[in-house]
Amino acid sequence: MSSVAREWREIPGRYNLVGTKCTNCGRIFFPARTFCPDCRRASIGKIEPYALARTGTVYSFSVIHEAPDCNNMQKPYAVAMVETDDGVMIEGQLVDVDLEKIEIGMPVRAVLRKLDADGKAGVIHYGYKFVPQ
Amino acid sequence: MEVGIVSYGAYVPRYRIKPEEIGRIWGVDGKSMGKGLMINQKSVPSPDEDVVTIATEAARYMMDRVPEVDPKDIGAIYIGSESHPYAVKPTSTIVAEAIGATPAMTAADMEFACKAGTAGIQACMGLVGAGMVRYGVAIGSDTSQGAPGDALEYSASAGGAAYLIGSENIIARINKTLSFTTDTPDFWRREGQPYPLHGGRFTGEPAYFRHITSAAKMMLDAMGTKPEDYKHAVFHQPNGKFPTRVAAMLGFTPEQIQYGLLTPEIGNTYSGAVPLGLANVLDHAEPGDRIFVTSYGSGAGSDAFDITVTDAIKDYKRDNAPVLERILENPVYVDYGTYAKFKGKIVMPE
Amino acid sequence: MRDVAIIGTGVTKFGELWDKSFRALGIEAGMKAIADAGLAGDEIDAMYIGNMSAGRFINQQHIDALIADYTGMASRHIPAIRVECGGASGGVAFRQAYMDVASGVSDYVVVGGAEKMTDMDDAAINSVLDATADAEWEAGMGVTFPSLYAMIARRMIHDGEATREEIASFAVNSHFHGALNPNAQFRKEIKLDTVLRSGPVADPLGVFDCAPISDGAAALVLCPLEKAKEHTDCYAKIAAVTQASDTLALFSRGRDITSFRATREAANRAYQQVGITANDIQVAEVHDNYTVAGIMALQDLGFFPKGEAGKAVLDGQCRIGGKIAINTSGGLKARGHPIGATGVAQVAEIADQVRGRADKRQVENVKYALAQNTGGIGSAATVTILEAI
Structure with missing residues (x-):
């Protein structure tokens, strides 16, 4: 069973794509970083929460046939690298999509879905996945 | 103080199964079963969808249409369902977090069979009307269960709709709400049981029809209105047959219920049923339209609402989110095996 | 910094080695490398082991001690260091060993790499x-x-x-x-x-x-270039x-x-x-x-x-x-x-x-x-x- 606290503390990112922004250089981070790798020391105290756009386009994708247990019910399933409208690259599953119609450049939108659960009795993990726009 | 609907959003999963496919497995003439129930197909949630994700999608659409509303001004969220993913642990907190409404707010999950969603609307109306909250959110969302081979399996489906209740910029004023409630055990599910049981034909006359007609007549009496005063009517719809019959019994015409009756195409979404029917009506509503709504929850009770669409609907940003007709486009039909897999009806190793 | 040479190599067969344990594989590669170098073993000053995930694959942490123990190095109490760097664990362990000799801290260092993957089912391995x-x-x-x-x-x-x-x-x-x-x-x-x-x-x-799922181990013996000739004519300069x-x-x-x-x-x-x-x-x-x-x-x-x-x-x-x-x-x-x-x-x-x-x-x-x-x-x-x- 995974740690409840570990999932809980990532809720802003998992549910709402909340990352951070370095107000010193303007770079956006997802997942959230508390320190800008470009500005380093100059970024201290200048990192603010930033919610990514929930829309973007597919930069690359794959259809997974050898799935982890949590996705066995959905295989084959698609994953994608998505460039959000803010220009930030993130990865996630692409669901409710005709697998043969996925293409690079396709517009997608983030939704909340079940990612996994700790067995039948443990907590359910929710987070973002993408659907065609 | 005027209280009403400030915004709304609806969501139905993409997958569908037809009664003939279900009947094929159980040795039943599913087609005539579907005809009798007036159900052409029903929605099926994907394995990664549940009441939380359906409610979240509906709530996000609701918020997308009112970008001027700060989610932090939402003071209460109530989610009605009979398939909350946790027996203990609220659905509402997850959805509240997902729309950015936390933490200065109250939240609770509701259960009253198929009318828990409308019960949430009433609770929000009370809080808004009393000045306790600026906005309240009421959601009816279900991924309802029907035992394999049972009549319910042909109808039990998934979907939900969310309502932002407030007193500012309301697109539909709720003129009045009232309820008719008795202890009538027509349908139930005990703690820990995977599927509900029901009283067969007992669910009809003494349950569904008695409660809906009683609440509806109380409303017509209270408002001094007649069925013809309403442009649209929405009744609880466990199938297509019951609401059609109850509408006729009360004197409403098929035209009045055409937008509010979705069950023939999506099945019975339980707590989502009346909220979804009302959402489809609002998708088509014009200023001045009067809407008559009566829900039903087994156990049993009916909530009636008298609603008038306001001029504010003209400036309402409905197009910021897809209307139901668009959400229902491009369904994907699944066979019974896929359906059984998606619904977790296949025994898997731990 | 001084020049360093590889004076011995040892590699086990790679594959689904059902009858071989993690420790058996580690010892086999190490012994082969030491023999190839023409050393007795007493010369070894330190050992490095590249290993990604014995902790999860065989539920064994602290494999530096395990390998030192089973190769007899623990009785001489030389330092043993496990290095983890994902798939680069072996390469990084080698680099640490190289720096140890190049810096002059150690003269003879064995660097091993080992993984026992097949004691777990495929889904868990993935x-x-x-x-x-x-x-x-x-x-x-x-x-x-x-x-x-x-x-x-x-x-x-x-x-x-x-x-x-x-x-x-x-x-x-x-x-x-x-x-x-x-x-x-x-x-x-x-x-x-x-x-x-x-x-x-x-x-x-x-x-x-x-690449397949495999069990196997490999080892190298390093020493200062100037000392390589004392043991073998067959060495490589790093x-x-x-x-x-x-x-x-x-x-x-x-x-x-x-x-x-x-x-x-x-x-x-x-x-x-x-x-x-x-x-x-x-x-x-x-x-x-x-x-x-x-x-x-x-x-x-x-x-x-x-x-x-x-x-x-x-x-x-x-x-x-x-x-x-x-x-x-x-x-x-x-x-x-x-x-x-x-x-x-x-x-x-x-x-x-x-x-x-x-x-x-x-x-x-x-x-x-x-x-x-x-x-x-x-x-x-x-x-x-x-x-x-």
């Missing part, structure tokens, strides 16, 4: 591999390790850098050499069609695009060992995904240190955990310009006798990929090449040989250049 990417924001989102490489391959094909056939041909090349290696997991040549028609893992990559890092998650690199900057950086530093270019290398072991990774490596190491490696491999230019001999051991694909052992086994292969000890796989007139080992999705890379003396 979840360990997934954890070498970002466990929370890649694996946790349902993005599997092979799917990351598949997304690189998809993008490479989309951008016209390589065709699906060219990418697949890397496995054909590795199997061609694997057939010549008695310790390889797969000693059988394959046809391009076999790769293209293999069962899908993460589209467009299939089973034959992926000309450079460099290491570079990159972001943990692939998505953190934006659009730049068809090249690993860590490999480029490590290679540039290594060439600079030795004062040579990629053209001076005759034989190389590259990290082909997936075919597409092999293609990228050939470009990132400068053997071929970007967009031309695939064509070269398909044309057979990377076989023994071609422009450059790539993965003469069979590579990760055919020799096998017991993760922690891989980086050490790669160096053992090129050491044997520069020492003229590679038997049927021997490349003629090797002056410089290179090994590239990566961890995660190009999040770490080591590059080693050996020189024939």
Whole structure:
């Protein structure tokens, strides 16, 4: 069973794509970083929460046939690298999509879905996945 | 103080199964079963969808249409369902977090069979009307269960709709709400049981029809209105047959219920049923339209609402989110095996 | 800093070694290397072990103590250090051992690499591999390790850098050499069609695009170059060992995904240190955990310009006798990929090449040989250049 606290503390990112922004250089981070790798020391105290756009386009994708247990019910399933409208690259599953119609450049939108659960009795993990726009 | 609907959003999963496919497995003439129930197909949630994700999608659409509303001004969220993913642990907190409404707010999950969603609307109306909250959110969302081979399996489906209740910029004023409630055990599910049981034909006359007609007549009496005063009517719809019959019994015409009756195409979404029917009506509503709504929850009770669409609907940003007709486009039909897999009806190793 | 030599190599058979335990494998490779070096064992000052995940694969942490104990080194109480760096654990362990000798702190150092993967079921193994990417924001989102490489391959094909056939041909090349290696997991040549028609893992990559799940161990003995001759005439000079890092998650690199900057950086530093270019290398072991990774490596190491490696491999230019001999051991694909052992086994292969000890796989007139080992999705890379003396 995974740690409840570990999932809980990532809720802003998992549910709402909340990352951070370095107000010193303007770079956006997802997942959230508390320190800008470009500005380093100059970024201290200048990192603010930033919610990514929930829309973007597919930069690359794959259809997974050898799935982890949590996705066995959905295989084959698609994953994608998505460039959000803010220009930030993130990865996630692409669901409710005709697998043969996925293409690079396709517009997608983030939704909340079940990612996994700790067995039948443990907590359910929710987070973002993408659907065609 | 005027209280009403400030915004709304609806969501139905993409997958569908037809009664003939279900009947094929159980040795039943599913087609005539579907005809009798007036159900052409029903929605099926994907394995990664549940009441939380359906409610979240509906709530996000609701918020997308009112970008001027700060989610932090939402003071209460109530989610009605009979398939909350946790027996203990609220659905509402997850959805509240997902729309950015936390933490200065109250939240609770509701259960009253198929009318828990409308019960949430009433609770929000009370809080808004009393000045306790600026906005309240009421959601009816279900991924309802029907035992394999049972009549319910042909109808039990998934979907939900969310309502932002407030007193500012309301697109539909709720003129009045009232309820008719008795202890009538027509349908139930005990703690820990995977599927509900029901009283067969007992669910009809003494349950569904008695409660809906009683609440509806109380409303017509209270408002001094007649069925013809309403442009649209929405009744609880466990199938297509019951609401059609109850509408006729009360004197409403098929035209009045055409937008509010979705069950023939999506099945019975339980707590989502009346909220979804009302959402489809609002998708088509014009200023001045009067809407008559009566829900039903087994156990049993009916909530009636008298609603008038306001001029504010003209400036309402409905197009910021897809209307139901668009959400229902491009369904994907699944066979019974896929359906059984998606619904977790296949025994898997731990 | 003083020059360092490799005076002994030892590699076990790689494969599904049902009757061999982790400790048995580690001992076998170590003993072979020490014997090859002509040492008794008492000379050893320190040992390093590259291992990715014994903690999860066999539920055993503290494998430095385990190996020191079972090789008899614990009775002499020498320092034993376990190194973890994902798939680059072996390469990094080798670099630590090299620095230990080069700095003058130790004279004789054994570096081992070992992994016992098959004591776990496939799904559990895959979840360990997934954890070498970002466990929370890649694996946790349902993005599997092979799917990351598949997304690189998809993008490479989309951008016209390589065709699906060219990418697949890397496995054909590795199997061609694997057939010549008695310790390889797969000693059988394959046809391009076999790769293209293999069962899908993460589209467009299939089973034959992926390195197998393997057990195995490898070991090397290092000592100062000036002392090498005291023990053997057959040694290799370590000309450079460099290491570079990159972001943990692939998505953190934006659009730049068809090249690993860590490999480029490590290679540039290594060439600079030795004062040579990629053209001076005759034989190389590259990290082909997936075919597409092999293609990228050939470009990132400068053997071929970007967009031309695939064509070269398909044309057979990377076989023994071609422009450059790539993965003469069979590579990760055919020799096998017991993760922690891989980086050490790669160096053992090129050491044997520069020492003229590679038997049927021997490349003629090797002056410089290179090994590239990566961890995660190009999040770490080591590059080693050996020189024939």
